[in-house]
Amino acid sequence: MARRLRPVELDFVDSAPLRLVFAREVSASPDAVYRALAEDVVGWPQWFSAVTLARPLDGGARREVRLKGGTRFLETIVAAETGDVCVYAYRVDETNAPGLRALLEEWRVQDVGGGRRRVQWTFAVDAPGVMRVGLKAGRAGLGRAFRDAVGKLERRVTAARA
Template identity: 80%
Template sequence: MARRLLPVGLDFVETAPLRLVFAREVSASPDAVYRALAEDVAGWPQWFSAVTLARPLDGGARREIRLKGGTRFLETIVAAEPGAVYAYRVDQTNTPGIRALLEEWRIVAVPGGTRVQWTFAADGVAPFRAGLKVGRAGLGRAFRDAVRTLDRRLTSAPRAES
């Protein structure tokens, strides 16, 4: 059965009771990273190994996400600024214990590429929060692996002729 979560806004990324922040620099351009995150939603399973299905809904205003292990999310996009930020909140999930969840991807140009920062902002019952704290290292590893794979994918893609 789907559980409805609180309809938090982008400010939740700063006010959430639990915030996990991960960052990594990549060679790909900010625009390429943004396009992979926000415009090629269906391509997420090709670079983020935990994702088994990613499907845009309602013209890209929402997403359906499925993860390995059976976790499902219905999400609403709360920020989409090309080359800068892509964020979404979870509206429904089959995971118990969550009250609110918002993920923000910040994209910042740096010399030689892009700094990608992923903030996982959450609220839930005490066992859920404790589980996230314990699972922080695994989430960090998943993020690093995903961004490394994404960077390889973006920097090895054939470039269009000018």
Template identity: 65%
Template sequence: MARRLRPVGPEFVETAPLRLVFAREVAASPEAVFHALAEDVPGWSEWFSAVTLARPTQDGAGREVRLLGGTRFEETVLASRAPELYAYRVDVTNAPGARALVEEWRLTPDGTGTRVQWTFAADGTALFRGTLKVGRAGMGRAFRHAVSALDRRLASTPA
């Protein structure tokens, strides 16, 4: 059953009771990575294997995302500052125990490529937070695989 989460702002990334932070360097430019994250939302399912559907809503101010296993999110974009920051809040989800969620993608030039940092900021029941802590390693692997797949996809896309 889908539930509405507590509306939080971008500052939640720093104040959330649980913050999972992952980073990886890629060869693609910050501009190319930002475009894939913020402007080619439907393309997420091509490089992030857990995503089965991603589409912009509200003329780009929101997103609908579905994951393998049936988890669904309705999101509001909180920040879209090319080429360095893309963040969104989950407003409605069927994930049990979630109370507030924000995801932030920070892109920093790194030599000729980009350092991609993903912060998953969450609040929820003790069981929800505990599940995320236990699942941290799996989320990290999923992030690394996704960002590597995105980098390969961007390398094969004509400029």
């Protein structure tokens, strides 16, 4: 890990120079989705195809994540909250990806009625202008990856319940 990023807190999700927000409704319970996100970290590669390795560090306070293509992240958990709205968020502390200054990802799960829950992923970034333009251009691909991942996650937690 060659690059240390600026440490940010949960409020960065609202103040980041670039915010990409994706959402999808599921029928899985908020608790089941939250547990898959926050407690079954090693299971992420089973439902998020870009992730090749995810493992908790320091008793779950941090994570190591590796993506297809060789990108690596060391992350710190900045929110792990259950309740009416479940929130799981982490910031990237170190990465081998060039150009990033700060990165925080927030997963939010809440009941929307009718047996449905909304899973929302916010990708909050500070990076040079050229990189922000590239991320905006890649928004459709990130959205597709998110929708596919949440679909697999829903099937995974529903099968585990059965």
